Amino acid sequence: MTKQLLLTTILGMALATQVATHAWADQKNGEELADNQAFSLTMIDSIKSFDPQLISSVEDADLARSIFEGLMDTDADGNLVPAGALGYTVSDDKLVYTFKLNPASKWSDGTPVTAQDYVFGWQRLVDPALASEYAYYMELAQVKNAAKVTSGELPPDQLGVRAVDDLTLEVTLDNPIPYFPKMVVNTSMFPAPRQAIEKFGADWTKIENIVTNGPYRLTQVVDGEKYVVEKDPNYWNAKDVVMSPVTYLVVNDDDAGLQRYLAGEIDRVPIPSGKYPDLAAQYPAEAHSYPSACTYTYIINLADGKGNEALKDVRVRKALSLAVDRNVITDKLLKSGQQPAYSWTPPTINGYTMPTIDYASMTQDARNEEAKKLLAEAGYGPDKPLAVTLNYNTSEGHKQIAVAIQQMWKQTLGVELTPNNYEWKVHTDKMIAGDFEMARYAWCADYNEASTFLDLWTSYSTNNDGKYNNPDYDKLMKDAKTMADPSANYTAAEQLLATDMPIIPIYHYVSSRMLKADIRGFSDHDPMNNWYAKDLYRVKQ
């Protein structure tokens, strides 16, 4: 990696010299660059925080990746590439990772980014005084003592991270998880500028105080309206940063965003639900739909003494799952290229092999027949009809899906489904309290590895609201934490989910966007949809 980096640096320097002397039109990947390299895109809500350790929303993270930089970035394929670190080595027992930092990396105030800044940032994340919502991420990453520091049992300096010298960061893990390096891509693992934080306290993220280390600097903040970032000449790889300024416009309404896109005000907007087919036909070069590492599902309450007793019978759960015609939902309702889900983990996740799930390859008629048979075996039929309820959070989209499934179950199985909608927080509260029979749920990957999905249904997971409890499943997932290649365990765990059916997976999400045809640099196949403004450029057309 180091060698490659050196080469790009030399090439880049050569290119920069030529540009300076000849002023010929810039090129990137063989395409001529446009004169206008300004770019604007939408975000659904105001930034909740610029503080890398306090960020908990995807959009905050999108912006943070342009103004901050962590140890590693990802490329278009989701592979790790050096950023704040030149690379890393790992000890034989896979418990100690050593990152060599990039000596050219600087904060926007000119001071170098040191290993101590990473240590400071990581300790902040788990410090109970900061109370970050993402504190648990350090525990997910298995960094030594993370849980104990979060709970206040140990002081933050006992976290398993230390600065060997200014440019060497050493991380010690509790368990040798092989995907640890992927986890440092998350903004919560970014370094923090101690000099600014100690000087300004909670106000350090105000535009006049903020100190950043990324390719861009924050130049304008109008909460509720827009955020502007501009190329930072101090950035170690500033020569490769083309797109500037980048304007993040707060647009709460997808339809409003689309209108403004069509009027030429914005370069990238999300496609409002249901509009993808028309837009794709009308603007084939601009309408995009990429798989996104999220799954939409109904979870079934299996907790003792809670939920619907009928659903504790695996045959009933299977019958219900089989009778959901997922293609109707993806092709007739959602229409943006979503994939029917027969597994919990999206197939786009790196290094994950889907098991052969029997009903995935059946025709819907065959599934329906099987479903009828199973339900009859379980003792339900015209004489003893089954009635179940479903909770979902208020939204037109969730309602459409619930009503479609209600029809499918009614027609195929004679099952009476009552969908109940609740406001977001009430829905979530009921799920946590176990006050539901079935509940709509969705999960998006925290990192590009199957455990971010599969860990959820272990009996000890805080998110396992349906209280699925299978010791074999727990063992597979526990063992996976110490295996060099856990993919076989993930496949087996997924197979168990298909057998026990504690959840009814419905579809895998897509991220569908309108993007002006002259913009390059967005990956069309990274399921994490991580993108870096520094990789973007506009070509001449």
Place this chain on the structure above:
Amino acid sequence: MYSYTLKRTLGAIPTLLALVVISFLLMHAAPGGPFTFEKQLPQQVIDNLNAKYGLDQPLYVQMARYVWGIVAHFDFGPSFVYKDRTVNEIIAQGFPVTLQYGGWAFLFAVVFGVGLGVAAAVRQNSLIDYFAVGLSIVASVLPNFVLAPILVLIFTVGLHWLPGGGWEGGDWKHQVMPIIAMSTAYMASITRMMRSSMLEVLNSNHIRTARAKGLPTWKVILRHALKPSLIPVLSYLGPVFVAMITGSVVIDMYFSTAGIGKFFVDAALNRDYAVMMGVTLLAGGLTILFNLIVDLLYAWVDPKVRY
């Protein structure tokens, strides 16, 4: 009049306190909290968050601290969602925006509403009357969430005259559509109210007297009919003014105007307790203030009223 004003101002204090107590209790009674997420946080993390924001204290302690913060430091607390901002900052940033477009929308609604209403009443059953009534019906059946996209479709996508959203520090081009979308329905109500009230006044004895004195129509209307016919409209305008200057969730969301209107709904849905209290108190305080102003204005329009 001064002692009346003073009495009313002092009377506002228990009203606001009652507002704090009731809002506080209702807010905490709603299921879920600011840190209830679909991606559920471990209990330890929730405990840390509750401790940081004082939510681990009994409700009366939280309430007392909240009131003390306002009284002693004019501090409305931190937002639980927008972690980089305090409630004071959120209101300081968003309220001037809605005050501006809401203020213009109010002026627009009042001037056109009153004007059209008067014209329609004076020329009852004429073309202008039908126009005014027709317009007010159309305007009142077009809620702003329908009107806003139509406006954008015409003026932004179609004609390219106006930007489809944003605020740009209050640049007039960014204000036109929010003002139209916000004022139309109110204008319709004012027109109808003004028309019927004016019709009633025009049939009263003192107008007949004025006409009998030989005054020209415009003088009869301006001097004798306008003021009394404003009385019912005036009592409507107090709360309407507050509603308009505190913005609208539809306008703020559709036009990305960055106003405070969005927070009335968002803060409740997010259980962002301090922001919710802040905007509730803002709206409550303004309502009390403008009800007082309206009451004082009564004395001006109606000589029978004395304080």
